[in-house]
Amino acid sequence: MHPGHDDDAQFHSQEVVQVRTDTWYKGRVVLVGDAAYCTSPFSGMGVSGSLVGAYVLAGEINRNMGRSRASLYALRQNAAALRQRRRDLG
Known part of the structure; x- marks a missing residue:
């Protein structure tokens, strides 16, 4: 906290954290996008990452029917490769 801001009623601050997990699924529930493989909370790639993740998952479900x-x-x-490309972009 910056000096003087703790007394300012107009100032709001919140801690930003990132949780990493080894598993993005449990049963029939799968996390995609920032919930699964966010490179940074400030990357601005949340929606596009979710759309790409959902698209890739749908394709893999279709390709691996029953498995x-x-x-x-x-x-x-695929998500690991996408995450690396996002990191390379900065």
């Missing part, structure tokens, strides 16, 4: 673990593994591999 959900294979679909989730493929999503994870």
Whole structure:
């Protein structure tokens, strides 16, 4: 906190944290986008990451019909590549 702001009623501050997890799914629930593989809370890529993640997951489910673990593994591999490209962009 900056000096003098703790007494200012107009000033608001909140801690930003990022939680990392090894698993993005449990049962039939899958996290995509920032909820699963956000590179930074300030990247501005939340919606596009979610759309790409949903698109890739749908494609992998279609390609691996009846083999959900294979679909989730493929999503994870694709998301890792996407995350690296986002990091490379800065």
